[in-house]
Amino acid sequence: MKKTGLILSLLIAAQATEVQAQLNAANEAKVAQLLNSMTLEEKVGQMAQVSIESMGAVQGKTFAFDKAKLQDVVVNYKVGSILNTPGPWLGTKEWNALLTEIHQHALKTRLKIPVIYGLDNIHGVNYVNGSTLFPQQIGQAATWNRQLVFNGAAISAYESRAAGVPWTFSPVLDLGTNPVWPRIWEGYGEDPFLISELGVQFVKGSQESLGGKEKVAVSLKHFLGYSDPKSGKDRTDAWIPEHYLREYHLPPFRAALQAGARNVMVNSALINGVPTHINKRILTDLLKEELDFTGFVVTDWQDIENVQRRDRIVKTNKEAIMLAINAGIDMAMIPYDYKGFCTDLAALVKEGKVSEARINDAVTRILRVKGELNLFDRPLTFAKDYPRYGSAEFERAAYNTAAESITLLKNGNNILPLAKGAKLLVTGPNANTMRPLNGGWSYTWQGEQTDALAERYNTFAEALRKKFGAAQVQFEQGVAYKMDGKYYEDSIVNLDAVVQAAAGVDAVVLCIGENSYTETPGNLNDLTLSENQLLLAEALIKTGKPIIIVLTEGRPRIINRIEPGAAAVVHTYLPGNFGGDALADVLAGDVNPSGKLPITYPRFTNALTNYIHKISDSGQNPQGGDFNPQYPFGFGLSYTTFQYSNLGIAQTALTEAETLTVSVTVRNTGGRAGMEVVQLYVSDLYASLAPDEKRLRGFEKILLQPGEAKTIQFKVPVKDLAFVNADNKQQLEAGEFKVQVGELTQEFEVKKDLIF
């Protein structure tokens, strides 16, 4: 026993030294020295984060600080961080001025510690005028293209620093497992491997050479298990056993932490009745100790308060603060009650209810990241040093991402691409508005001002007119979102006119889906597409004209009533400001679609099973069962065809220390160049915990000219095929496995058991 204990502690010590070694020694020394000189009030202030809109007033198109309030926050209470948009649509120079003013106040404090500003740069620097808006994360995931995600992150980091902001509340690494949840589109889909691969690229693109003036610190959101509420409603209880949490929800965070992510934001909801903000096992034992996280943990919006006012764990906010800080929270996004937080936390320390050591740990982490960002030496960055901000080059990158995200889900009789001279009717609530293309977190939190602020970009109708000729493309509204109603309310607009217009065209481009929303306002009781949009589609299908459904939506709305009547279905997700141009290029055949679904598209509202499921949820269930989504995960058509052959496994009996090597040849058998996402799935055929039917273990996106063939090789460490057992350990079991690429399959064997 004793000996094991000794070996274990030696191992932990060795690991700890390794982690320490990765930290910058000079920065560590500086932070330690600074911490030594700090009073309790100064320390507590560093742990507070206030929202900017509470610190001033909107004046016309601009925002002005209330000087007394700014003084109170930064100088009197020594608050260490500020977040959010002040409201108006400000340009980089105005942002520079706000951050300068904040810093001038920081300089009035005894220790002159810079304030760290954080912004929700969700799909670009969406709160700053003139920035480059990319497709939302779900669309980026549909590209299955690591490089595009890296580029997007690097561009957004650059543009964020042009505004002066060194910290982004992105990426969302939540598992998109419940399609009802209103934040599905903020993530990279439903598969842990896909999310991990893209999340790592986002971290690298944002943070590589952290400290450089073009880089920002990321915030991994929302640790952990946020995305699977039992009700599907935002910020409600999830029931997730720990081994499922570790098997499915944890891997993307683990991978992004290994890639060096410096901040983590906490799950705003509860798991198994425990608000994550007071869950020490998750925040300290798992994140900081087991995963060796040396950055800092920030709460989500008002979530310490929520422990008291929403979850009723304790009667007072002060007790909630105690529980949260002791659980491992380092910084509290208050966002308004900084006085209460600072006063209560200082009192808790004096009362011995929160240890000074815990405070020192929290402040060390915050100062460490400030130092790593070089904020002590370069507290401010200015627009003049960022000439590529909003440039054509960056816009091109956003366009490319949109173009590669578009996913062709149905193409009956190869109706697409359309002939260049085709006469078209463009209709539907999403046809001539920029708001649904961008979704939430665009210009404003809910994206309701997008049409006014993104006027210079092309809607679907405008882009199609440019592509096919104004005389060839007619627009009819069909259904409109109610501008003064809730985001999901819509109404029919002159259906007769739409049907009449359809009579004179070759094809109808029907643009349907959702209006913008995010978080709790996006909650939903029925995943079915709105009744008015279904009625519009049905009226058009009756005309007998080919209907091309264009979906633009944050989550997969059920379309089984109209899908069979559609000639083609094209999914655009939330493609951003270049979504119109990208769609027009796809419909015209100038871009060959190559997006693949990063989520399962369900067929029925009561059948929301993901592609990751047990055999009992599949058609293989001997007692009867089915898995029959509208479109499966990983699916997407092309204007060309691909043939898979020669699936080979280098070595078909492997030990746990070896690597599975799979090769396959893919040939473009059609008439035009195209990109294909080659996907490797592995199934564990028998396991002591019911195995998943199959799991994605590798993917590569390749470009093939007509007739061209490429052989792809995947390498998967055998250890990665382990599952998390009911004791929360990784377990690899000897026995047969199956690989699948396209329709090809082959088996191999793992020779020995391993638990680690």
Ligand code: BGC
């Ligand atoms: C969201 C976070 C976001 C934060 C700051 C919260 O309501 O859940 O994702 O980063 O606000 O704006």
